[in-house]
Amino acid sequence: MKDRNMGKIMVLGDEAIAQGAVDAGLSGIYAYPGTPSTEIMEHIMRTKEAKEGKIRTGWASNEKTAMEAALGMSYSGKRTIVTMKHVGLNVAADAFINSAITGANGGLVVVSADDPSMHSSQNEQDSRFYGKFAMIPILEPSNQQEAYDMVGYGFDLSEKFRVPVLLRITTRLAHSRSGVVVKEKKEQNPLRLPSDPKQFILLPAIARKRYKHLLGNQGAFIVESETSQYNRYFDGKDKSLGIIACGIAYNYLMENFPERDILHPVLKIGQYPLPENHLNKLYNECDEILVLEDGYPFVEELIKSYFDLGKKVKGRLDGTVPRDGELNPVRVAVALGMEVSHKRDIPSVVAPRPPQLCKGCPHIYSYRALNEALAGLSKGRVFADIGCYTLGALEPFDAINSCVDMGASITMAKGAADSGLVPSVAVIGDSTFTHSGMTGLLDAVNDNSPITVFILDNGTTAMTGGQKSQATGKIERICEALGVEKEHIRVVEPMPKEHEKNMKIFKEEIEYEGVSVIIPRRECIVTASKRLRELKKIKQKETVGV
Amino acid sequence: MKRDIILAGVGGQGILTIANVIGLASIEAGLFIKQAEVHGMSQRGGDVHSDMRISDKEIASDLIPEGQCDLIIAVEPMESLRYVDMLDDEGWLVTNTTPYVNIDNYPDMADVMKEIESIPNHVAIDADKIAKALGSHRSANMVILGAASPFLGVSEEKLKNAIKKLFGSKGDKIVELNLKAFDEGRKRANL
Ligand SMILES: Cc1ncc(C[n+]2csc(CCOP(=O)(O)OP(=O)(O)O)c2C)c(N)n1
Ligand code: SF4
Numbered sequence: 001m002k003d004r005n006m007g008k009i010m011v012l013g014d015e016a017i018a019q020g021a022v023d024a025g026l027s028g029i030y031a032y033p034g035t036p037s038t039e040i041m042e043h044i045m046r047t048k049e050a051k052e053g054k055i056r057t058g059w060a061s062n063e064k065t066a067m068e069a070a071l072g073m074s075y076s077g078k079r080t081i082v083t084m085k086h087v088g089l090n091v092a093a094d095a096f097i098n099s100a101i102t103g104a105n106g107g108l109v110v111v112s113a114d115d116p117s118m119h120s121s122q123n124e125q126d127s128r129f130y131g132k133f134a135m136i137p138i139l140e141p142s143n144q145q146e147a148y149d150m151v152g153y154g155f156d157l158s159e160k161f162r163v164p165v166l167l168r169i170t171t172r173l174a175h176s177r178s179g180v181v182v183k184e185k186k187e188q189n190p191l192r193l194p195s196d197p198k199q200f201i202l203l204p205a206i207a208r209k210r211y212k213h214l215l216g217n218q219g220a221f222i223v224e225s226e227t228s229q230y231n232r233y234f235d236g237k238d239k240s241l242g243i244i245a246c247g248i249a250y251n252y253l254m255e256n257f258p259e260r261d262i263l264h265p266v267l268k269i270g271q272y273p274l275p276e277n278h279l280n281k282l283y284n285e286c287d288e289i290l291v292l293e294d295g296y297p298f299v300e301e302l303i304k305s306y307f308d309l310g311k312k313v314k315g316r317l318d319g320t321v322p323r324d325g326e327l328n329p330v331r332v333a334v335a336l337g338m339e340v341s342h343k344r345d346i347p348s349v350v351a352p353r354p355p356q357l358c359k360g361c362p363h364i365y366s367y368r369a370l371n372e373a374l375a376g377l378s379k380g381r382v383f384a385d386i387g388c389y390t391l392g393a394l395e396p397f398d399a400i401n402s403c404v405d406m407g408a409s410i411t412m413a414k415g416a417a418d419s420g421l422v423p424s425v426a427v428i429g430d431s432t433f434t435h436s437g438m439t440g441l442l443d444a445v446n447d448n449s450p451i452t453v454f455i456l457d458n459g460t461t462a463m464t465g466g467q468k469s470q471a472t473g474k475i476e477r478i479c480e481a482l483g484v485e486k487e488h489i490r491v492v493e494p495m496p497k498e499h500e501k502n503m504k505i506f507k508e509e510i511e512y513e514g515v516s517v518i519i520p521r522r523e524c525i526v527t528a529s530k531r532l533r534e535l536k537k538i539k540q541k542e543t544v545g546v
Numbered sequence: 547m548k549r550d551i552i553l554a555g556v557g558g559q560g561i562l563t564i565a566n567v568i569g570l571a572s573i574e575a576g577l578f579i580k581q582a583e584v585h586g587m588s589q590r591g592g593d594v595h596s597d598m599r600i601s602d603k604e605i606a607s608d609l610i611p612e613g614q615c616d617l618i619i620a621v622e623p624m625e626s627l628r629y630v631d632m633l634d635d636e637g638w639l640v641t642n643t644t645p646y647v648n649i650d651n652y653p654d655m656a657d658v659m660k661e662i663e664s665i666p667n668h669v670a671i672d673a674d675k676i677a678k679a680l681g682s683h684r685s686a687n688m689v690i691l692g693a694a695s696p697f698l699g700v701s702e703e704k705l706k707n708a709i710k711k712l713f714g715s716k717g718d719k720i721v722e723l724n725l726k727a728f729d730e731g732r733k734r735a736n737l
Contacts, residue, residue, distance in 0.1 A: 178608075256611075346630060
């Protein structure tokens with residue numbers, strides 16, 4: 001019995017990807033934190049290889065800089081991954097799409113973690129569309145073992161065609177733990193520049209050639225998918241329905257057949273572009289097709305337009321599966337017409353318990369003070385951003401009016417001020433500021449827009465678990481260099497004992513008809529207590545003399 | 547052998563520690579495991595839960611199908627009820643009775659208890675009080691684990707070994723306290 005778990009590691013899907021990369025000869029990882037992708041970098045940071053400096057780790061300012069740095073590492077012939085949450089791929093999109101044109105040199109795997117049901121995101125966009133848009137192979141694991149194996153496979157594929165490969169996962173796989181069998185470690189690639197020295201110069205004349213090259217490879221990508229171990233056709237006697245199950249949807253399907261006694265043909269998809277041989281067979285042999293996929297109806301739309309021969313294709317578009325939200329075993333059972341019984345309702349005494357700012361969080365004071373400073377003005381002028389401080393939208397604060405995409409606070413405040421909403425206020429976290437707030441601040445300075453920007457500096461990237469913030473120790477100098485006048489850069493301590501002084505500063509700067517920056521600075525209490533605990537540990541060790 | 551378990555509580559109450567003990571013990575027992583955790587937004591004082599599946603056969607889905615959960619283990623009473631739609635008719639609900647009140651509209655405890663008692667198979671104990679009496683208020687989660695242990699399908703010995711392993715680095719005293727908490731919880735469940 002014990003043998004079953006011998007040689008297995010119990011890891012999250014994210015950690016499986018991380019370990020898969022390390023074992024496949026990874027030289028460096030680049031990333032900006034984002035749920036549910038954060039644990040990939042965090043796992044690699046903890047490995048011996050990273051601690052000894054053999055693998056490059058560390059957080060980037062944003063996903064675009066991460067993507068570009070990874071492309072540079074690939075250019076140099078080394079294997080690299082770049083990891084992000086799905087909306088991060090929007091930020092990295094320019095680099096990502098063009099990296100398909102330049103192509104890769106050393107293996108380049110881009111990991112994008114989607115969040116269907118929006119457990120901690122603004123939307124549930126499906127990264128597979130980006131992969132298709134870039135016209136590169138996409139891998140989509142159904143379990144932790146495949147997640148591990150696919151990284152090494154992805155590196156090989158990337159090096160075979162000299163093209164980046166997209167690895168798409170969803171929250172459920174990223175944050176679910178299971179046993180994984182690991183492989184023997186591979187050596188890292190040596191430094192080796194591209195054989196064509198012009199490959200990465202996307203001047204139109206070269207880009208046209210590179211694009212033709214990418215187009216020329218599309219057929220080969222399909223052949224790879226047709227022969228891939230990750231795309232499998234399981235025949236079944238009952239051809240009234242053929243089922244396509246992508247990535248993790250395959251598990252939800254099989255959950256409904258504990259004895260694996262499924263009678264319909266099933267096509268399990270783990271690699272794109274879609275394998276045409278399997279698809280044709282399924283479509284030709286079955287009366288109807290059901291598509292099960294987490295995220296958007298990506299495959300469903302493709303086969304509807306690809307075949308368009310009148311056979312019924314069921315999925316999210318015709319309502320067989322709900323149009324939005326994460327799949328689960330019951331949703332799949334309903335789609336299959338199986339009987340599901342609802343046993344109990346959740347009693348009405350159960351009240352919602354939304355996430356809250358921690359007791360003693362510096363943002364609490366900042367919002368109370370901001371509300372007080374704006375009390376005399378009409379509501380609706382506070383443009384906020386993404387981070388712990390977005391919880392200022394909830395009671396008892398009700399302090400903010402927007403949260404769109406990282407960095408949008410400053411630029412939206414500027415646009416509103418341009419339209420006459422004066423004063424307009426932006427609220428942005430320190431990490432979000434260096435992620436993509438700085439360029440917006442430059443716009444505001446260049447237009448002398450009458451906005452007040454609150455940069456809430458808690459010294460960390462708190463929302464995603466307290467990663468190092470690239471802004472720490474640099475914010476005033478950045479603002480000054482961008483052209484904010486020195487006397488309108490005000491650092492305050494967000495503490496009740498400073499209240500009178502702070503109120504005066506808040507009011508002065510909100511009244512000022514130009515760009516002003518207020519920096520409430522106090523460490524996140526979760527980060528602070530973690531730091532203190534570690535310090536205590538070090539001290540203990542010192543006194544014991546180990 | 548199959549157990550589908552939902553662990554429930556409030557962010558910061560340490561449900562993942564319970565999960566880790568069950569996980570370690572299940573590995574010891576040579577079982578398959580899948581455990582879906584919650585990270586990110588929902589951790590800040592909001593409701594959190596984790597789906598934990600152990601079985602002697604390979605497990606397909608990371609999520610427990612509605613109505614098939616064998617055991618809800620909750621460190622907070624209202625949170626124990628948030629997932630009863632997932633519970634099988636024969637399933638057990640094991641919960642702490644000390645409320646964690648961080649919202650204005652927390653329901654009347656009498657109403658919460660009435661709902662808990664309407665679940666045919668339930669164990670409700672004041673784990674906070676029991677832990678405090680043992681001199682370690684922080685091991686309430688091990689009290690609850692002890693109370694749930696008869697329904698886990700994993701031996702008491704393996705669970706205790708897992709506790710020793712997990713807390714080992716914190717010193718013998720902490721291990722002892724947690725084992726005592728586990729024993730005390732188990733005793734209450736068997737009453
Ligand atoms: C493009 C993009 N990347 C990453 C994220 C995930 N994310 C949300 S908030 C946040 C960081 C917030 O840090 P900071 O601005 O310092 O605020 P804090 O949480 O510390 O208050 C991150 C990384 C996101 N929502 N969008
Ligand atoms: S984690 Fe830090 S920044 Fe976030 S709410 Fe808690 S104290 Fe505030």
